[in-house]
Amino acid sequence: MQPEFWQQRWAHHEIGFHQPVPTPQLLAHWPALGVPAGAQVFVPLCGKSLDLAWLAGQGYRVLGVELSQIAVDEFFAEHGLVPAVERTRYGLHHRAGAIELICGDAFGLDAEALAGCAAVFDRAALIALPPDMRQRYAGTLYAQLPAGCRGLLVTLEYPQAERAGPPFSVDEAEVRALYAPHWDVARLERQPILPGQPGFVSGASRLATAAYALTRR
Numbered sequence: 070m071q072p073e074f075w076q077q078r079w080a081h082h083e084i085g086f087h088q089p090v091p092t093p094q095l096l097a098h099w100p101a102l103g104v105p106a107g108a109q110v111f112v113p114l115c116g117k118s119l120d121l122a123w124l125a126g127q128g129y130r131v132l133g134v135e136l137s138q139i140a141v142d143e144f145f146a147e148h149g150l151v152p153a154v155e156r157t158r159y160g161l162h163h164r165a166g167a168i169e170l171i172c173g174d175a176f177g178l179d180a181e182a183l184a185g186c187a188a189v190f191d192r193a194a195l196i197a198l199p200p201d202m203r204q205r206y207a208g209t210l211y212a213q214l215p216a217g218c219r220g221l222l223v224t225l226e227y228p229q230a231e232r233a234g235p236p237f238s239v240d241e242a243e244v245r246a247l248y249a250p251h252w253d254v255a256r257l258e259r260q261p262i263l264p265g266q267p268g269f270v271s272g273a274s275r276l277a278t279a280a281y282a283l284t285r286r
């Protein structure tokens with residue numbers, strides 16, 4: 070997916086992926102990861118997700134990265150926050166309280182940018198990317214996260230031949246192949262859900278969601 074694809078989606082408010090509540094798998098599984106309060110949590114391809122505010126509400130510092138300035142602006146406006154803004158080589162940083170959102174390309178982040186992150190949360194980020202970009206995302210971006218980092222990854226599975234992504238279907242074998250070089254992977258759950266249940270996946274006869282715990286070696 071080229072950046073223009075996502076910029077257009079935000080410009081036309083075609084954001085069926087945005088949820089009006091925090092991700093249920095985040096609420097269910099995050100506490101068991103044991104990430105200490107006060108730690109910094111990386112949220113790649115964060116949109117204006119309510120997960121950012123939920124994590125901050127649990128006492129974490131949050132570092133999101135998002136291509137769309139519209140998404141970043143709407144996040145702060147919808148939470149009644151006025152961020153301080155600063156430009157660095159990674160993009161435009163917006164900071165308000167415990168939340169920092171970089172408006173920029175996630176693939177431009179390096180180990181220095183992510184050095185302070187003790188955890189990572191991915192909902193609708195890996196599955197937003199086509200296969201070649203998934204390789205880069207897991208193999209290059211995630212490889213910059215420090216040893217000991219914990220992660221929670223939420224995916225969707227459906228017969229890919231039935232519809233084009235995004236979101237893309239990413240099954241367990243692919244998750245393991247993508248992350249195994251640098252991460253220990255444990256599946257936490259896999260549940261069938263009704264076709265069309267997340268409104269942004271239409272036209273699939275079968276649909277499931279899965280969640281994985283990741284630990285950076």
Ligand SMILES: C[S@@+](CC[C@H](N)C(=O)[O-])C[C@H]1O[C@@H](n2cnc3c(N)ncnc32)[C@H](O)[C@@H]1O
Binds near residue numbers: 075086115173174176
């Ligand atoms: C499917 S949405 C999911 C957003 C969010 N995770 C959520 O759950 O609502 C994917 C988001 O990633 C952003 N995005 C896509 N490619 C990106 C990149 N290379 N760097 C930063 N953000 C990107 C898009 O603008 C879009 O907001």
